[in-house]
Amino acid sequence: MENLEFRFNAQPARPAAGAALCGVVGSGNLEILIRPGDEADACTVSVKTSARGFGKIWEAVIADFASRHPVGGTRIAINDMGATPAVVTLRLGQALGDYTGGAQ
């Protein structure tokens, strides 16, 4: 297991739900929970992953996501079992879609 913590500045999100959960913890997949965070213009992300040594790619994937979508004011928790960046990006998009009611 490896624990990773990130914080990115981002445009504020407009939540439509109190929280959003997406994906499952299974091989090659991951579970993402989005909840309200403490800072309106920042997003904090904590990742628990079974695959060690991919910190740089996680940082790049989440930084890219935060730059492309308004995710400020959120706290994102990720439980990962070896998802590829493709799956991570898709699940982040799906979770944010649920959290904001489709408005991105």
Add this chain to the structure above:
Amino acid sequence: MNAPTPPAAWDTRRQGRQRRLDRAASLGVAGRQVPAARIGALLEAVIEPGDRVCLEGNNQKQADFLAETLADCNPERLHDLHMVQSVLALPSHVDLFERGIASKLDFSFSGPQGGRLARLVQDRQIEIGAIHTYLELFGRYFVDLTPNVCLIAAQAADAAGNLYTGPNTEDTPAIVEATAFKGGIVIAQVNELVDRLPRVDVPADWVDFYVVAPRPNYIEPLFTRDPAQITDVQVLMAMMALKGIYAEYGVKRLNHGIGFDTAAIELLLPTYATELGLKGKICTHWALNPHPTLIPAIESGCVESIHSFGSEVGMENYIAARSDIFFTGADGSMRSNRAFSQTAGLYACDMFIGSTLQIDLAGNSSTATLGRITGFGGAPNMGSDPHGRRHASPAWLKAGREAGGPDAVRGRKLVVQMVETFREHMAPVFVEELDAWKLKESMGMELPPIMIYGDDVTHIVTEEGIANLLLCRTPEEREQAIRGVAGFTPVGMARDREMVERLRQRGVIRRAEDLGIDPRRANRDLLAARSVKDLVRWSGGLYAPPARFRNW
């Protein structure tokens, strides 16, 4: 003036054929039917050292009994054979070289034998002439690689020696035609001897000998993809391809590769594509093996016609019951033909879409990886822009004009590569240099084994979006368009972000959001079938999947 010296004889091949038949007759073989126990002796009698031999190895049906018998022949009698065959699928195909019976190989695809083949090349136990695409190899059967002897497989023979190939006709007509009409010997293994064949696929007077094999020939279910293994990411990519390419160009005539990426597209035709109003406007005519994952689209009325290279195990009854869609004989069963279907894929289709293992910055793609020589089968043929094409279609014209402007004198075949940016074990698909170059060095090849050349590729689809290479105007733009969909691979991370953004403004790169695709819909629930059992249900029970795909 000296007259040129005429050759001593003009019929040496015919004489050679008679010599071989005489030796066979001296074995006491009367008529065309040979007992299975005598087939080894027959092969040693009719094959001569140095002969070109075509051992029918297709994608699906295999002349496995004849292959094993040839491999068991005495290498002091039979040696230095030059094998000319499309697929090296069976261990016995490689045994021929390890045992010193054959020494040279011209082929198309080796699949699971790719590792053994590479070792034989490194140990100098085999000389590889070239790795061809199917149609190219068939072409050479009629030019400079005409077989002296061919060993083929059919479903049944009658007493006269007429052959019925069954649905997997595949390469047989091309092989037999080249051999029988150039003084060669045709030997067939069949599963059964019957009084009356359902239809005649090869007439008896093209066949010299046949043997009822001790067991039915092996058939590989190569084209069955279990919908249960299709991922949400593949659904997303399929949605992007349908909206960003199929709909944009109005692609009606096409070929699909055999991966899960294209299986996902097939399973979205009755759902997502129909919802987009595309039924009847895309994917109506195919050069395609009978993919079980196309059953829901056929049943939903999305498909008008399919011509096939070969058949697929378990699809026989379904095909026979859908003769408006598939090519079938008067007997009801399918007639496939690899040579004709490859011709259709080359000239009569507007699009080829398939997957690969590596793509470089020029868009060259290869499935060759270090230590394996697998070949490519039909992809280099169907994934190429045929400059001989002269008929127009909306898709072909639009692609041609995107590349060459409104006054372009020719259209373009759409050649689409569809990949996730990382394969299993986080191996990046996008690379600075293909393994094919290292393979060229280590194998002493004249060319790197590139499957599809970058200048033929028109689009690359990944989970990050679609790169339209037709719209790139410089090599730099092309490189950045490829980097721009290469995700978080090292190649993708090294992109010029500003240039990629400019390409996106021009529509050279399109993301899911640019295409109006909500990622929340990228879900397996969108697939028309989510399991093999669903496919059986769609077929009304006509599809009978092989045991390995039954888990209920």
